[in-house]
Amino acid sequence: MTMTDQEPDAPAAGPSIIADYQLRPGVPDEMIDPAGNIRPGWAELMAAFDALGAEELSARFERADQYLRDAGVFYRTYDGAESKERDWPLAHVPLLIDEADWERISTGLIQRAELLEMVVADIYGDNNLVQQGLLPPELVAQNSEFLRPLVGVKPASGHYLHFCAFELGRGPDGAWWVLGDRTQAPSGAGFALENRVATTHALSDIYANMNVQRLAGFFRDFRDMLFADAKRDGGWVGILTPGQLNETYFEHAYIARYLGLVLLEGEDLIVQDGKVMVRTVAGPMPVSALWRRMDASFVDPLELRYDSRIGTPGMVEALRQGSISMINALGTGLLETRALAAFMPRLSRKLLDTPLLLPEIATWWCGQPGEQQQVIDNFDDLMIGPAFATNLPFDDLRGTKLGSTIPPDEKARLIERIRANGANYVGQEQVQLSTAPVYVDGKLQPRPITLRVYAARTENGWTIMPGGFARVGSSLDTSAIAMQRGGQAADVWVLSSKPVEHISLLPQDGKQMVRAAVGDLPSRAADNLIWLGRYAERTEATLRILRAYNARLAELSKTDLPILTHCADFLDSIDVDAAQPMPQGLLASINSAVHSAGQIRDRFSPDGWLALNDLQKTAQRFARRVRPGDDSAHAMTVLLRKLAGFSGLVHENMYRFAGWRFLELGRRLERAMQIARIVSWLTHEDAPVGSVEMLLEIGDSVMSHRRRYSVSAGAQSAIDLLILDPLNPRSVIFQLDRLRAQIDKLPGGIVEGQLSPAAKAALELETELRIADAGDMTPERLDKLADDIVGLSGLISAAYLV
Secondary structure (H helix, E strand, C coil): CECCCCCCCCCCCCCCCCCCCECCCCCCECCECCCCCECCCHHHHHHHHHHHCHHHHHHHHHHHHHHHHHHCCEEEEEECCEEEEEECCEEEEEEEEEHHHHHHHHHHHHHHHHHHHHHHHHHCCCCHHHHCCCCCCHHHHCCCCCCHHHCCCCCCCCCCCCEEEEEEEECCCCCEEEEEEECCCCCCHHHHHHHHHHHHHHHHHHHHCCCECCCHHHHHHHHHHHHHHHCCCCCEEEEECCCCCCCCHHHHHHHHHHHCCEEECHHHEEEECCEEEEEECCEEEEEEEEEECCCHHHCCCCCCCCCCCCCCCCHHHHHHCCCCEEECCCCHHHHHCHHHHHCHHHHHHHHCCCCCCCCECCEEECCCHHHHHHHHHCHHHEEEEECCCCCCCCCCCCCCEEHHHCCHHHHHHHHHHHHHCHHHEEEEECCCCCEEEEEECCEEEEEEEEEEEEEEEECCEEEECCCCEEEECCCCCHHHCCHHHCCEEEEEEEECCCCCCCCCCCCCCCCCCCCCCCCCCEHHHHHHHHHHHHHHHHHHHHHHHHHHHHHHHHHHCCCCCHHHHHHHHHHHHCCCCCCCCCCHHHHHHHHHHHHHHHCCHHHCCHHHHHHHHHHHHHHHHHHCCCCCCHHHHHHHHHHHHHHHHHHHHHHHHCCCCHHHHHHHHHHHHHHHHHHHHHHHHHCCCCCCCCHHHHHHHHCCCHHHHHHHCCCCCCHHHHHHHHHHCCCCCCCHHHHHHHHHHHHHHCCCCEECCEECHHHHHHHHHHHHHHCCCHHHCCHHHHHHHHHHHHHHHHHHHHHHCC
């Protein structure tokens, strides 16, 4: 059908944006009703698009994409063992849902969340459902998500489920159907927020006029529940993440910042006397609640998966003792078992005494003889998939496939496997998803969509996020909805009949203000901050040496000159190949800085992250095209400026808290070590002619030396300026002065007038330099100075990071 007769009011300048919108025969559409009329709300949106015009609309959508790039929003895709970060794929046209439709969805999902809570509580409790024959024992006992150590362990909060997601699709009859439950560690809530921010960046004027329900209230109520649960023992509330390589790690960091939670990994935690503690720079701190974003079986290698490297030994014992609340409880991933869909309708009637308000897609579990034969007889018309939440091993079926699309030889083998071990398989009704408009090349085209909606337990019961996000297919093929297969994500606007209240997560007037303590920094975060500072300084030192080398190469045009070979030998000692115009050793240093920053995304400003990524991308771009000599020297200058911009952002904008102190410690330690070693190298008796001039250039102290000393450059004056001058921000003594000041302010730095070992070592090193003369600083003593600074770094690590 071509929508040429149902256009909203549009400017006379051209046809409406929906003029060529082609519906699929027999497929319901979210924008156009069965009678061919544009639905309420959509007419207003399309009229606004028409008023903007094609050029302005494209510019608006590019603005949304630019916001996502600037914010660093990404998800991770996997190609075999290799993972890659991908920009978040925003579908720019929001999905509109009217208030009455949303009320039906919300009511149905609250009922479903209650039902799932009752089911999982019985499975890990009295086990009546299996005993009464309402659930087959195989779906529990043979399920890898059934965690036997958790049987009989009652959650500290009194509930197993606190945060759930549901996959919905609209069927041919216009009703929403439940396609799947997500109870293990539901992802996407943070991306839903970013979808909203990006979409409103583009369509702020339209959004303001359409009474779109806000998302902040949902997150506020859930956050308040988390902190209320933690008040009983005053412990931390955190998000437990598998780490940076998880496909949705960005979201973990984003949600942690948004809700004021601490982002924690398994190695951040220890269990002492049955209580979970965070390793911090001030010692272990108690944890009251963890919002789990890793699969349950990896949480405790002591009692669950022994091969887990991301868990915390003893976590299950802490749950037994009721000392921590886990969101969601361990073992709730069992509810994602696809075969459970076959039993949900009768479970609802038994446990709730009412049918499901949102229908389930028809499912036949092949562990029952009659259902198994039903699936085999109708194989071509059904979606065939694994019964359990985890994929089957080896060459068996992965995901779900329409029976008619499976090649004949593979089909025959699969049917034999179903006959032999039917408990591992299900057949499900083929779902004909509704379509929604997607903006493609200046036009709207229909694409299949599914809706992911979130439910959170609050102090007043379950609440539903008024929106979630829609997965939009990249083509008419419903299998292309997943992000990993090219799908996109659209914001969901739930339209209200009246103006909506503006809601913010900022504290309200009259509420008590609470300041975090200085030592409230996990040791792992402090470690990454130190290394971020060190890698940034290491990168700067390498850039300055490479620039000096290539500038002389461009001037002298001979690589075998003494000053150049001397420089190349030093670079080789730090794994940097001077023959490469953009050496791999330099790129590795920049990549390490980005990696360290990525480990602490919840504590890192978006501007700082953007500046660091810009440095990395620029270096990678230079690596493909710069040449040795003047070209390379210019590239090093550009990178130095970008690095200076990153350092300036951090220095000027980062709050002077424990995190900043550890970043500062890393910078000062590395700069002091680098300067001491470079001065030793370029003032050695074997140093060729021109070494002192190169030293001052690398130390960024040429102008200072000219103003400070009336004679021409000499080794003694260079040593005095770069090692002993307390006013030179590049000197070693300057770094030690700043190091000592920061160490003194750390937890335990000075206790009742007594200095910590690290504070004593820093004071001793600074004192030695304050009473030294330039003539005393031989290359041997400079090398020892560098080694002593390494020892100081070890003392800091022993005190705060181990």
